[in-house]
Amino acid sequence: MDMNKYATHEIADNVFWVGAKDWNRRLFDALIPLPQGTSYNAYLVKGAEKTALIDSVNPGFEKELKARIEQVGSLSDIDYVVMNHAEPDHSTSIPFIMELVPGSVLVTTEKGAKMAELYFDTPRDRIKTVKEGDTLDLGARTLQFIEAPWLHWPETMFTFLPEERVLFSCDFFGAHTAFGIYEDDVEDLSTLAKRYFGEIMMPFKSMGKKGLEKARELDPLLLAPSHGPMYRNPETIFRLYDLWTAGETKEKVIVIYVSMWSATENMVKALSEILLSEGIEVRIYNLANADLGDIAMDLVDSRGIVFGTPTVLGGMHPLAIYAANVFKILRPPTRYAIALSSYGWGGGAIKQLQTTLESTKVEILGAVEINGPAKEDNLSLIRELGAELAGKIKSDS
Numbered sequence: 001m002d003m004n005k006y007a008t009h010e011i012a013d014n015v016f017w018v019g020a021k022d023w024n025r026r027l028f029d030a031l032i033p034l035p036q037g038t039s040y041n042a043y044l045v046k047g048a049e050k051t052a053l054i055d056s057v058n059p060g061f062e063k064e065l066k067a068r069i070e071q072v073g074s075l076s077d078i079d080y081v082v083m084n085h086a087e088p089d090h091s092t093s094i095p096f097i098m099e100l101v102p103g104s105v106l107v108t109t110e111k112g113a114k115m116a117e118l119y120f121d122t123p124r125d126r127i128k129t130v131k132e133g134d135t136l137d138l139g140a141r142t143l144q145f146i147e148a149p150w151l152h153w154p155e156t157m158f159t160f161l162p163e164e165r166v167l168f169s170c171d172f173f174g175a176h177t178a179f180g181i182y183e184d185d186v187e188d189l190s191t192l193a194k195r196y197f198g199e200i201m202m203p204f205k206s207m208g209k210k211g212l213e214k215a216r217e218l219d220p221l222l223l224a225p226s227h228g229p230m231y232r233n234p235e236t237i238f239r240l241y242d243l244w245t246a247g248e249t250k251e252k253v254i255v256i257y258v259s260m261w262s263a264t265e266n267m268v269k270a271l272s273e274i275l276l277s278e279g280i281e282v283r284i285y286n287l288a289n290a291d292l293g294d295i296a297m298d299l300v301d302s303r304g305i306v307f308g309t310p311t312v313l314g315g316m317h318p319l320a321i322y323a324a325n326v327f328k329i330l331r332p333p334t335r336y337a338i339a340l341s342s343y344g345w346g347g348g349a350i351k352q353l354q355t356t357l358e359s360t361k362v363e364i365l366g367a368v369e370i371n372g373p374a375k376e377d378n379l380s381l382i383r384e385l386g387a388e389l390a391g392k393i394k395s396d397s
């Protein structure tokens, strides 16, 4: 028995935050750095007759979840466990709770049901599938389900509590931070939310647009995502999502490069200085020490990108291969690219980069591959390219 006293929060009448905070987590999906840890938000909704748990917590926090639920109610009162999304950070404690509460039923989409069977062997007779517009009466409290496919997996849905106008939007509108309860508690929340959007939602911008419309139509008083603080003024994050889901870009260029002996770095710097002197916002990341979350964040609204990589064993430097693939799969709205490279004898990095970017929408304005360190005439060419990129960036909107 866990004797600790845990914090819980009544976020609306008879609606409680019972999730967990992972203060020390520093990596998500074995990929994404988490400077402020993260939270796994789970919510208990108590109706006059029935009680529902909405989402759960990451493996390792099951006992905390149980203890928090017991502080605001009784575990045995849980009738429904709503799974908005099957990813393990929200769903892994669901079988744990369902085993403790034998009569409880899992509520999810049809696709979610298949995943529950696949990932944690939930028997079909303990699953209730719901679709767009379905409701579940808890007695004086109703749960309404909204399909939100690809936000973040195909089975994802939102859950709405119309009586209190609370929208449980799961990963959508989330942010990785363990800090705070509500939006005003976290100083740099818009930055963290943008990082999260870039990492998780950017590949699904058109679905995001639809999800945003649905969320806005519900006119929630409280937006309760599954990571990060809740929004008492949802319009603040809605307005940011308006820009991000529309792929609105700024007069901004992200420069990502790697360089072993500074030849490529000097090329990248020459070009960046031109962009800066043209008044373009520039974000430079050396892949040897860059934070992938920062790169994802700046890809959300950069109109241009500069890739810099030397040739290593006939192709791109491995860090540049990694970054170019991340760029490709995140599907940012970036329109223009320039590729810069130095090589020692045969080259090959630029060709590989061009092949990698072929299936993206980005237009490569120029690719410069130089034997050895750049000389003045090479640098002049690079500066000209930089001026061309600046011109394109400024003439687009």
Ligand SMILES: Cc1cc2nc3c(=O)[nH]c(=O)nc-3n(C[C@H](O)[C@H](O)[C@H](O)COP(=O)(O)O)c2cc1C
Binding pocket: 258, 259, 260, 261, 262, 263, 264, 265, 309, 310, 311, 312, 313, 314, 315, 342, 343, 344, 345, 346, 347, 348, 371, 372, 373
């Ligand atoms: C491990 C290693 C592998 C390399 N492989 C190639 C290669 O396959 N082809 C080539 O033309 N140059 C190759 N080079 C030479 C570099 O591309 C060259 O030194 C370049 O100027 C380095 O640019 P940087 O200073 O930006 O790292 C290699 C260099 C190193 C250190």
